[in-house]
Amino acid sequence: MTNLELQKMANEVRKGIVTGVHAAKAGHPGGSLSAADIYTFLYFEEMNIDPKDPKKADRDRFVLSKGHTAPGLYSTLANRGYFPVEDLVTLRKLGSYLQGHPCMQHVPGVDMSSGSLGQGISVACGMALGAKMSNADYRVYTLLGDGEIEEGQVWEASMFAGHRKLDNLCVIVDNNGLQIDGKIEDVCSPYPIDKKFEAFNFHVINLDDAHDFDKIRAAFQEARATKGMPTAIIAHSLKGKGVSFMEGNVDWHGKAPNDEEYAVAMADLEKIAQQLA
């Protein structure tokens, strides 16, 4: 896809995030919006997947380790054709398959259930090792929050991935700098993130703008070309990206917009759509 097409699609993904969370009256818009461009690039360009055959054996796998940003994953999957975009308004509602955190048994395209932080990266390691043991050439991607990497299990998994030289594993850290209780450097700083992954024998790519598709593409190409070690992409992003009043504002980590705020948010995204048209 061209960058313009990707930008347009990412904007649609953002509309789906805001719409879903607004309808649910709960959920996590901030970290969904910050990762929208990464989600879009993965599902519309990078990964070998087929929405018509969500479980095909040789598909690339994606594990959303930061499971609370399910609205971002759901909106991407819906826009990619795994299920109807209209279903996004059922998010978090009783009887909906779009649970508050991803459930692989109910959502086409979800490769692993997640939500409890720090666990998805371990599962991604198992998938990547399984591929190697079976001489399969699929790749495994996992998206982590920058607050999530405060979980000790992330580093157990990283030690394992580095030790096992899982070069079919690509870890992405959505470094938007904010977690529930505030700035990550104020709560319990995980910095320097890049040096930590380097110390765990990862190839580290600092993606200095996780909303620039040229840079996103270059990062994933470099990851794919890296042999003999896993890759960590530290994706510097803006929490709440695309919605004026949510951008860089920790209050929108896990809060839904009311009707008035929803109208403003959608107007912001419509304006972006018009600029891209």
Added chain:
Amino acid sequence: MADIKTNKVVSKIATRESYGNALVEIGKENPDLVVLDADLAAATKTGVFKKAFPDRHIDCGIAECNMTGVAAGLSLSGKIPFMSSFAMFAAGRAFEQVRNSIGYPHLNVKIGATHAGITVGEDGASHQCNEDIALMRTIPGMVVMCPADDVEAKAAVRAAVEYEGPVYIRFGRAAVPVINDRPDYKFEIGKGTVVREGTDVTIVATGICVDSALGAAEMLAQDGISAEVINICTIKPLDEEIIINSAKKTGKVVTAEEHSVIGGLGSAVCDALCKSHPTPVCKIGMQDTFGESGSAAALVEKYKLDAKGVYEQVKTFLA
């Protein structure tokens, strides 16, 4: 040791050894079987599998929570992973990972938990897990098994491979007598066995306590008390029918397990009985207390989990 009835010499083997041996045997037939350890392969007895199939053994280092997730990921790649550690760490430390990364997505992961209960012995209370059955049976869809001897342990491992879904199997450190070595022995997940028929009291036992219950039944017989002994290997799903039918016959039920009386076999039996046939139940096990260092034999004697201990508690219950 000699069998009480036949005076025949009975061989003894720890069920953790049976676990390792079964993995090697089934590993020869099934190339998808893989084994994970957290730096305890020598103790969990999976070392024999590591030696036979080095490419299919994954040592995760001392990181049980990560091992749990890696096992989940391997199952999603079509492997049949057995993750091995001490019960304390597999069910205890990694409980939330087992619940969320294996139980909730209902993945085909098998958990081989060795060194369960107080017969860990000298290592003491920090390593004596008396809570794992309780923890594991609360996870929806989890099969929980506690084999009594070598024959049953091997059969349970094979059944776990054939079953699609998460399974927790509990193994012991100490050598225990082989009690199921008979030609008509059959194993099925979810099926209990009446190993001795009786009319006055039912003793429902699991793991090492099956042998204790049989010994106790022999002693009770000398007092004119006819005890029925039921071996429950699968604690979840529980063979409720076999227990209720026996309770209807005897009217009194005793449970015996090397586990806390809170949440284990005893609780599961009470759950079953209270629904359709309320019956007085005496729960033998660890009475809401931690264990301590000592030899396995000294500990089962002190905590009244040996034949004499079970016998005495049944007598008190019936008095």
